[in-house]
Amino acid sequence: MSINPLSSSAILQQMADALPTHPQGDTTSDLSSSHEALALFSHTCMASLGFRLLGFDEDKLEEAQCHELAPRLPPNWNASFNTYAFVYAHQQSALRFVIRTDRMGGKAEIRGLGINDERITRVEVTIKDFISNAALPVRITINGDGVEDRSNLPQTLQNVFISGNRIEDLASLIKINIVQKLLPSLQKEGYEESADDRAAREDADEAGRRPPRQPVIPDPLPQPAQPYPYNDPLNPPPRNPVPAGDFPPPGFEDPYDINRPAGIPLRQPARSPFGNIGADDLHPPGLGPHDPLRPGLGIGGGLPRPGGGQGMHPTFDDPLFGGPGGGNGEFDPQVPPGARYDPLGPGGLPRLGGRRPGGGSGPFGGGFGGGFGGFGGGDII
Template sequence: MLINPLSSSVILQQMADALPTHSPGDTTSDLSSSHEALALFSHACMASLGFRLLGFDEDKLQEALCHELAPRLPANWNASFNTYAFVYAHQQSALRFVIRTDRMGGKAEIRGLGINDERIARVEVIIKDFISNAALPVRITITSDGVEDRSNLLQTLQNVFISRNRIEDLASLIKINIVQKLLPSLQKEGYEESADDRAVRDDADDAGRRPPRQPVIPDPLPQPAQPYPYNDPLNPPPRNPVPAGDFPPPGFEDPYDINRPAGMPLRQPARSPFGNIGADDLYPPGLGPHDPLRPGLGIGGGLPRPGGGQGMHPTFDDLFGGPGGENGEFDPQVPPGARYDPLGPGGLPRLGGRRPGGGSGPFGGGFGGFGGDII
């Protein structure tokens, strides 16, 4: 039957074997605080998985001394306060590993680092959830002959923890968050990786094989303006539009033809019942709505239009044109189409002689000089 290297019994034995031997006359404690017991626990987990201790400072290794004393720890393993570091090597990796335990208030952080790998694994634990301060400090019994008595050390160390289940829970946290991230696929009899962690590592390996995603660079130029609504021939309207219901919304005015479909001419203004009086005043004087470059006979440009212009400013046809009076006779008092006589009352006879449809007067109509007032 294979024994789990991270079982409570194996870890407690590793902790008992790691406590250094007292020199004669040494009366100090072996474990004086809860975070010191936690640091010894993390070392026991690493030693159970085949990690070989090289020292306590990556810049000042004590590999020969640690190898000579193994499985005991050197006496200076807990010389620092609230911070405990261990440097390891493993036969299944060319890297060196640093495991550091730091106290932060009521919590402790266990960090692991593969030197030259720069990947830090860490886990935080609440100390009181695992360690019982009532069982501290721990002191190895010394007989009257000055010999250490370690016969009851396993039970003493077990009393330091809340329970055996808590020991295995803490070992599982270190395995999942530290060991499996620093040395994945570690081979050890009775050791099995967590299924969840294997799935996470496989996903990370797959992500590492995929080519990196190209960054999306935003377009510095603004998008061209589109008419609204935009009639896209590649995007036909939905086949089943939502029915309008019994009370469809009212239509809205569109004075600027925003919703006019492409290709449809602009809407023509409604014809007024009063005609287009003053329509030609929208154009430059003398040009009218016709092309000025087209030859024409009228003053307003273009071909002459019957009936005169449509502006408020009178033209030649407005003054003297028109079909004549009643029954085709020229009425000198009301010449058809005339608005005013530019010469006024008593002026010279109007030019032009006999107008179409006019009378037989020698001056083209009117009673002497009285045909020039405003009509």
């Protein structure tokens, strides 16, 4: 039965093998801090899955030295402070990969990048949830002959972690969030994909098939001003119903039928003989539709409509004088259609006799007051 390369025992042995050889006379520690232990752990996970170390700077590789010392790390692997970078290659991919571990306060971020792929993967961990600072620093045992003794080094490194389960949990986080997104469908003896791994691979494949996003070019011209609220003729405002309450609003007059519901015809105006007198005087002379002062065809006038005009100078066909709608409707040659009544007569002097407007006469055939002895009315002009 094959061994899982990311099991706790395999990772601890890989970490023990990866620590550089301790020079004689060197009294410094081999693993001094928690974030340094986390960086060594991430490198061990990559090396266990077949990633080959090329160096620590993508612009300055040390492939020959790394290959010569493998599985040991070069002594300068931890030369930087709080930031650790590793450059890898894999036989199942033509890309190069960069794994970087950065410390940020009590947390650490492990990021992965496929060079020329430009997809960054990352996982964030809380250091104290995995690393025990009480077991640090770690130093390789030197026997009496000055030779390194690494026999108990895996057990010493296990004490650096909270527990064996925490080792496998941390390895699973790196596997799912870093390895499977950088190199989907990785083939390694004893290595199996989980459901989360398959989902990560499908996401990576979909991202690779997705066409590049086109940049959005802003419009250099400003947008036209829009009134607020915007009056859309195709979207009339809804008719708000009268709010119900104990005291409904009074019924005001609605001369323009603003509140008239749709489908109900307009109200017809009342036909009173005296109610519309003066209505046509709202139009200037010559501009009204039926100007009683200037009747006739053409601009500014027209034929007198039935029922007379509605100005302050009504004609004799107005119901006020017994015209159509008010008199007997017979033709009177003394009062032709369109004639006006002058109460004083020609020259501004009163006349005796004559007919009153509308064809009627006084008791003596005269005007108002009648006969020769009465005061005659005006004249028809």
